[in-house]
Amino acid sequence: MSHLDHTAFVNSRRDERNLGHHTLRAYAQDLRTFARFSRAHQLTDPLSKDDILAYHRHLRDELRAKPATIERRLVTLKSYFAWREDRNSALPSPFADVRISVRIPRRLPRPVDRDILRAVLRAGERANAARSTRGAGDSAPASQDGITLLIIKLLIVTGLRISELTNLKVRDVSPDGSQILVNGKGSKERIVFVPNRELRQEFRHHCQMRSRHGSIAAPLFLNTEGRRLRSATFRKRLRALSKRLGIEPHLTPHRFRHSAATLLIEEGIDIRMVQALLGHANLKTTEIYVRVSNHALRRALERVDVLSELRS
Known part of the structure; x- marks a missing residue:
């Protein structure tokens, strides 16, 4: 070889x-x-x-x-x-008669707890408010902290992979900021939606700023040097944010993706719709989030222990 x-x-x-x-x-x-x-x-x-x-x-x-x-x-x-x-047919595959079974332990995803999500969003909003107080107007480009917060919100709402988000171009977002054309794994395209009105306005404003400063084929999210924001850079930002807020285990883009799926299923969204949103080829991949929701429900019920409350 x-x-x-x-x-x-x-x-x-x-x-x-x-x-x-x-x-x-x-x-x-x-x-x-x-x-x-x-x-x-x-x-x-x-x-x-x-x-x-x-x-x-x-x-x-x-x-x-x-x-x-x-x-x-x-x-x-x-x-x-x-x-x-x-x-080259003269080089047959040695796997022709091989049967190897590898047992992979099925681990449950680790979404970010709701309380931690709230703390992250509050911290980001406070930072944005402080920046506005210092005199940055609506027409000013967003700070890197503001862009980080925007991406976090989009991850929570859309369940996108971080590579899908950082690879977006200006043209991939609809003019009103409500739809994103995503090029997923295996070059499979799908459309995801931004349903929250406030986030949609924030996202639209960012897209408009980017379109005024570059072509529609330009990257949607930039780093501090004006080049495309890379997934690894965003992961470093999340580690720094986790350290600053004392969050353990530290935040990762994929944990936000897990959170998006779990929150939607807990709110009663059909699992096949969640599958389409996440871009899963196999429904079994999405079904694990039902187990996560059931696991959370069991923990909540054990904490409440209704029968013990009635006996007291």
């Missing part, structure tokens, strides 16, 4: 499936891990079923990789060998 093969495979996934940067980077990392194993064990083509089983044991017993990591590494490798066989 040459380095050129790795590069060609990753490039083909990028060109044919238009996969995102993080997915492509994970593919490359998975293939490099197997390449190191191949060199250490002097594997040569054609590889066998036993070679794959040995690699699975290596991941599990020697590297002590997590089950989800093991599954991803094997799925990437299987995809690579299928791609290679399609290009």
Whole structure:
């Protein structure tokens, strides 16, 4: 397995499936891990079923990789060998007769508690109010703290992935700020809505400011240097905000996404509508938020303990 093969495979996934940067980077990392194993064990083509089983044991017993990591590494490798066989039938895939079951513990998402969400929003609004008092008018560009708060609100309301939000361009938002055209995983487009009137006005104002200072193809959110705000930068902002407010575990964009889904289901929104909003390909991915809501309900009922109250 040459380095050129790795590069060609990753490039083909990028060109044919238009996969995102993080997915492509994970593919490359998975293939490099197997390449190191191949060199250490002097594997040569054609590889066998036993070679794959040995690699699975290596991941599990020697590297002590997590089950989800093991599954991803094997799925990437299987995809690579299928791609290679399609290009050269003289190199059959060693996965033809391999059956490996990796049990992945099902962990519940960790949404942000409502009280913490309220504290975050209040802190942001206080900062915005202080800025207005210092004389920044409506026509002034938003501060970075203001943009951070706006993104947090959008994450809570829309359930967008942070990469989907930071990749938005000015043209992706409707003139009234109520709809966003999102390019999701696998280049699947979907429309999400901004139902809150106050947030819609704030969002529209930001979009108008951006359109006046750039083309409709310009990034919607910028960093302090005037370039597109990157997901990693926003994550750092959330860590700093968490530290400032004493929030543990620290805030992450994906926790806001979990919050969006959980809040909607708790408010009675149909699960298939939540699935469409989040861009989940499989309903099972969305169903876990029903379990989160049920878990919260059980904790609340245990705290109340109605029967004990009646007996007292």
